Amino acid sequence: MSGDxxxxxFKVNGEELLGKVKEIIREGNARRxxxxxxxxxxxxxIPLTAGVVGIVIAxxxxxxxxxxxxxxxxxxxxxxxxEK
Numbered sequence: 001m002s003g004d005x006x007x008x009x010f011k012v013n014g015e016e017l018l019g020k021v022k023e024i025i026r027e028g029n030a031r032r033x034x035x036x037x038x039x040x041x042x043x044x045x046i047p048l049t050a051g052v053v054g055i056v057i058a059x060x061x062x063x064x065x066x067x068x069x070x071x072x073x074x075x076x077x078x079x080x081x082x083e084k
Contacts, residue, residue, distance in 0.1 A: 009075055013072060017074060018061065025048065029081050032078075043071075046064075
């Protein structure tokens with residue numbers, strides 16, 4: 001990770017996962033999302049670029065929805081661009 005980014009971690013349950021991911025994407029300053037199960041195993045890693053919207057993000061949200069149906073608890077690690 002370079003010096004111009006920071007990481008945040010959110011603990012959510014399966015029901016909250018999709019909504020939280022959508023919220024993070026809407027904020028627009030996330031470079032990457034990593035979703036891990038409660039044991040710390042990476043389930044999906046999603047690179048995000050500026051301008052990722054609509055049809056491009058739909059399959060990603062479908063995958064996140066499928067993960068949400070399978071897990072009771074998980075962590076979302078967000079790598080964000082630092083504001084200058």
